[in-house]
Amino acid sequence: MAKDVKDRAFTTVSGVPIEQLYTPEHIRELDYEKDLGDPGKPPYTRGIYPTMYRGRLWTMRQFSGFGSAADTNERFHYLLNQGQTGLSVAFHLPTLMGYDSDHPMSEGEVGKCGVAIDSLADMETLFKGLPLDKISTSMTTNAPATILWSMYLVVAEKQGVDWKKLRGTIQNDILKEYIAENTYIFPPKPSMKLIVDTFEFGTVQVPQWNTISISGYHIREAGSTALQELAFTLYDGIEYIEWALRKGLNIDDFAPRLSFFFNAHNDLFEEVAKYRAARKIWYKVMTERFHCRNPKSAVMRFHTQTAGCSLTAQQPYNNIVRVAVQALAAVLGGTQSLHTNSLDETLALPTEHAARIALRTQQIIAHETGIANTADPLAGSYFVERLTLDMEKGCWEYFERLDAMGGMVAAIEQGFPQREIQDAAYEYQKAIERKEKIIVGVNDFVMENEPPIDVLLIDESVAGEQIGRLRKVRETRDNGHVRSTLNALREAAAASSLNMMPLILDCVRAYATLGEICDELRSVYGVYEEPTV
């Protein structure tokens, strides 16, 4: 049985103490114009558009990818037919780590965590029958983001679609990889250079593309608190801007294409406060720290995904309810796009059935609940406003510490954000084991002998077929031309000041594989070794 209610500490999911009652006394310092503003007006606490979801609903963008490019293409068509409004690609681990499917490190991983993409040929299959001028596509790729973006751009080229019409996002956020998710290849300096190259290239060539999605999602999944997620993510944003400015970019050229990505965990009000505070802090950072002039530079647009780490393998149907509450928080917080997790994601990649329920959850929130009728409906709540102010205050405190350390790359090298997150993750686990936090079906309300549910299994034959296709690409392309594009890439990487995007595009057009391109870059840039934390 759960502990008696009166014996429990009343805290948020992140461990922040909550009072029994909030009254006007708690928000005495709140000034409507200064702290909130109408939706669509600075400091954007209440949302970035005056009409919010009346003008346009958030984009329903389900992260998806498994098996071969053909398998995932089929799932994309299915999701679009079911009313999904944007695509989001999950790549398998070898692609994310810059290895081809036939590399020894890829063994056992092909098509497992996402779709296997080795060359332009796979990318062409992935987007077969999908007009790239009509859909927006998000690609979760970081270390090799330049290469996968190049593949997408060349697919558009082949479809006859002008790059200026392309809409979408590359995650391209290496700092949170060093901090939390560990899918890095190169050391910080060349990694940051490649990211600044995408800012510079995108501004001119692909102006509607979000060249980065500065992500707190993975920081939270690694076990951070809501505040740490917010503070480290926004500070990562500051770090990218600093590097771009040092390269000589003009803030108002690239800042409007910076986008963000947050987690939606179980604690509804804490999450809403986080999103509201995020917009306000970013507005202040952009106007007060970076003195931007273009109003669009100071507007934070973000994607949200419900918290994978909150789902349970036990009684998995309960996850539908968790996801619904988390999605509600994202919408109440004014997200621009949303991925809702499937009920089976603690067990495997989602089945079509589970993915459909996840999408339907968003559609129910959008069309049945009335939540989208008015902007920022929780504004003015003594409780939510207090949480929002506290979230902001905590964030500035972290910024001061990170500034004192010399910025985020320096802080990462000292292991600071990593340690903060590990401590929080351990505390959370201990709190669950002490039953200070109840997880239904895990440490309370447990069921014996649960019936198993059907899960998606990736057949081992996927790997063999993928390697067959890869070998065919290597046999049928002009290998002399491939070699010359790779040589040019390596020389440019060594020269260091050139923008790498045009050179990577040339390699991709020649059907150089992702692994070959990464090998050239590894030979010049080296690889990152994580510090002991």
Next chain:
Amino acid sequence: MSDKIRVIVAKPGLDGHDRGAKVIARAFRDAGFEVIYTGLRQTPEQVVHAALQEDADVVGLSVLSGAHMTLCPRIMELMKKEGLDDVLVVIGGIIPDQDIPKLKACGVAEIFQPGASTEDIVAYVRQHVRKK
């Protein structure tokens, strides 16, 4: 040789999600074990080499990527080849029910799925370790 239980915590494969590995490493340390964390992206050879070098009593593998049926049987095979039959091998991560009998058949002692408590894992290791 100290009486402390020596544990290798390893992450084989390409997956970088190390929250679980780091939480369990810390729980083992708090339980008084000697813990060696190998770091990320270890090949089966590297894991077994570490077990041999460190004279480990226990090897804890964390796999979330779905590559466990390739990586774990190979690790078990190499362990046998190196004469590490008395080392207790446990796995934590996203392991579907249907793979559990196969993993146990190749010598894995126990599999801890999502939601397992660190207390239960520590207790299991204490009870089953064959201290040299």
